[in-house]
Amino acid sequence: MWRRVASLSSSISSYSTSFVAQTASRLNTWESLTTGIAIAQQGKGFIAPKEKTPFITFVLGGPGSGKGTQCVKIVETFGFTHLSAGDLLRREIASNSADGVMILNTIKEGKIVPSEVTVRLIQKEMESSDNDKFIIDGFPRTEENRVSFERFIGVEPNVVLFFDCPEEEMVKRLLNRNQGRVDDNLETIKTRLQVFEALSLPVINYYSQRGNLYTIRAKGTEDEIFEQVRPIFTTFDVCHRAVE
Numbered sequence: 001m002w003r004r005v006a007s008l009s010s011s012i013s014s015y016s017t018s019f020v021a022q023t024a025s026r027l028n029t030w031e032s033l034t035t036g037i038a039i040a041q042q043g044k045g046f047i048a049p050k051e052k053t054p055f056i057t058f059v060l061g062g063p064g065s066g067k068g069t070q071c072v073k074i075v076e077t078f079g080f081t082h083l084s085a086g087d088l089l090r091r092e093i094a095s096n097s098a099d100g101v102m103i104l105n106t107i108k109e110g111k112i113v114p115s116e117v118t119v120r121l122i123q124k125e126m127e128s129s130d131n132d133k134f135i136i137d138g139f140p141r142t143e144e145n146r147v148s149f150e151r152f153i154g155v156e157p158n159v160v161l162f163f164d165c166p167e168e169e170m171v172k173r174l175l176n177r178n179q180g181r182v183d184d185n186l187e188t189i190k191t192r193l194q195v196f197e198a199l200s201l202p203v204i205n206y207y208s209q210r211g212n213l214y215t216i217r218a219k220g221t222e223d224e225i226f227e228q229v230r231p232i233f234t235t236f237d238v239c240h241r242a243v244e
């Protein structure tokens, strides 16, 4: 099971209080994870489980670019655990949680839910998973999402996929999706496209500059698109990560 030395959930709920101090403590915790065994061997009494850093893929792209569709294929082929930020948020709405109404209204408007909520949901799933390979779909949608993940989860993505799809194709797909989503209507789609351009493209540019962005031409059949994705993970050899 992949987990941090200490659970961070409680810290996230007090996100706005002493943010800088908490962040510093969190980064120390991740450092402890990697140095804990050595410290224990020196007889200083601190024992941390020896665990691998998870392999993380972020999946980005405009609304309807095919992120979820391709994630299903990636999971089937490469054994990732699929965490869709949108699905986790919709699950919160369905469970009538304290944040449910706020999340529903935000999604109906086509806007972005505060990062502390989304990161907490992702973190919970990661901590309770036996897998150490995660494909995180529709996240980070904003610079705030990105920075929150790095600060609270304490790791950066190994791979960032960007499904680059023409706008008219995305709109056509969304209007034909027929899954009863409250945000698949023309008015909300327009806002989602604006939000993508204003808030998500800067994140994509950030990863492009860091050198871990893989851009996929996302028009064509599902199989044609997957044939662009497959070699990325074959190169990383994610199926044969050593088990400790």
Ligand SMILES: Nc1ncnc2c1ncn2[C@@H]1O[C@H](COP(=O)(O)OP(=O)(O)OP(=O)(O)O)[C@@H](O)[C@H]1O
Binding pocket: 061, 062, 063, 064, 065, 066, 067, 068, 069, 070, 086, 138, 173, 174, 176, 177, 178, 218, 219, 220, 221, 222, 225
């Ligand atoms: N290559 C494709 N060609 C045609 N239709 C597709 C293709 N890929 C996915 N679709 C369809 O387009 C719709 C949107 O796809 P999908 O849900 O995977 O997009 P998404 O990027 O996850 O969207 P969102 O951001 O809204 O969750 C679905 O109905 C899906 O079946």
Ligand SMILES: Nc1ccn([C@H]2C[C@H](O)[C@@H](COP(=O)(O)O)O2)c(=O)n1
Binding pocket: 063, 085, 086, 087, 089, 106, 107, 110, 111, 112, 113, 114, 118, 137, 138, 139, 140, 141, 145, 183, 192
């Ligand atoms: N990081 C995220 C991901 C999703 N949301 C909200 C806003 C999106 O329009 C909606 C649906 O997500 P999708 O299923 O299209 O990936 O969920 C968010 O606020 N932050």
Ligand SMILES: [Mg+2]
Binding pocket: 067, 068, 084, 086, 138
């Ligand atoms: Mg999706």
